[in-house]
Amino acid sequence: MKVLVPVKRVVDFNVKVHVKSDHSGVDVANAKMSMNPFDEIAIEEAVRLKEKGVAQEVVAVSCGVQACQETLRTALALGADRALLVLAETELQPLAVAKLLAAVVRREAPELAILGKQAIDDDANQTGQMLAALLGWGQATFASKVEIDSGVARVTREVDGGLETLTVKLPAVITTDLRLNEPRYVTLPNIMKAKKKSIESLTPEALGVDVAPRLETLEVVEPAPRSAGVMVPDVAALVDKLKNEAKVI
Numbered sequence: 001m002k003v004l005v006p007v008k009r010v011v012d013f014n015v016k017v018h019v020k021s022d023h024s025g026v027d028v029a030n031a032k033m034s035m036n037p038f039d040e041i042a043i044e045e046a047v048r049l050k051e052k053g054v055a056q057e058v059v060a061v062s063c064g065v066q067a068c069q070e071t072l073r074t075a076l077a078l079g080a081d082r083a084l085l086v087l088a089e090t091e092l093q094p095l096a097v098a099k100l101l102a103a104v105v106r107r108e109a110p111e112l113a114i115l116g117k118q119a120i121d122d123d124a125n126q127t128g129q130m131l132a133a134l135l136g137w138g139q140a141t142f143a144s145k146v147e148i149d150s151g152v153a154r155v156t157r158e159v160d161g162g163l164e165t166l167t168v169k170l171p172a173v174i175t176t177d178l179r180l181n182e183p184r185y186v187t188l189p190n191i192m193k194a195k196k197k198s199i200e201s202l203t204p205e206a207l208g209v210d211v212a213p214r215l216e217t218l219e220v221v222e223p224a225p226r227s228a229g230v231m232v233p234d235v236a237a238l239v240d241k242l243k244n245e246a247k248v249i
């Protein structure tokens with residue numbers, strides 16, 4: 001079985017981003033960039049499937065600027081066998097990414113695509129669902145456990161108030177939740193080995209995909225600053241404030 005893992009290059013989760021002065025977006029110039037954390041979990045899951053003998057090949061794919069090669073090198077160092085870069089210098093919205101990934105799926109014919117449940121920069125939580133819809137594949141989102149057997153994926157999902165387990169026939173799309181696994185650390189020898197692997201480059205044109213944005217960002221603003229807290233002398237005063245000021249009890 002071949003597993004395709006789309007990985008997105010995003011601002012590192014430790015970086016505090018600021019809104020640009022013209023309110024057109026956030027300023028990411030010179031910010032540290034990393035692999036989207038949910039995608040690290042997706043790579044880890046795919047590599048574990050390979051280690052168990054369930055999968056034979058793990059292919060990582062990233063859509064975006066040339067620097068996405070770094071993200072793909074990390075995927076290779078984590079255990080992916082091959083990497084594909086879909087080079088696009090313009091902004092890619094989730095629908096465009098889903099269309100590019102669908103075109104890559106048609107070329108590569110994987111039986112499983114494991115994506116992150118959301119990218120921590122746009123928080124869209126759309127690409128996996130759109131990809132499944134474009135391909136006509138089943139989908140199991142927010143997976144916290146995945147077992148593959150006889151052409152079927154058995155996926156446990158964290159839902160409000162408990163765990164839901166469902167089965168989905170392959171080929172399918174799975175998106176990862178935080179508790180699916182703990183990704184391994186990238187070791188220096190594996191980073192060195194990953195440097196030697198080649199990354200295939202494609203373009204949206206070659207894949208026949210129109211990536212023109214469909215959504216227009218009107219304005220991005222900083223969240224309102226939080227007002228300072230107050231010290232209360234005792235529990236009775238706290239309860240009084242919660243009841244009469246905050247009106248939450």
Ligand code: AMP
Pocket residue numbers: 005006007008009036038039061062063064092094097114115116117118119120122123124125126127128
């Ligand atoms: P989103 O729908 O933007 O929240 O992203 C969900 C998931 O889709 C991510 O965790 C990635 O697995 C995948 N994805 C989104 N954008 C890209 C991209 N530019 N390149 C590769 N994968 C992507």
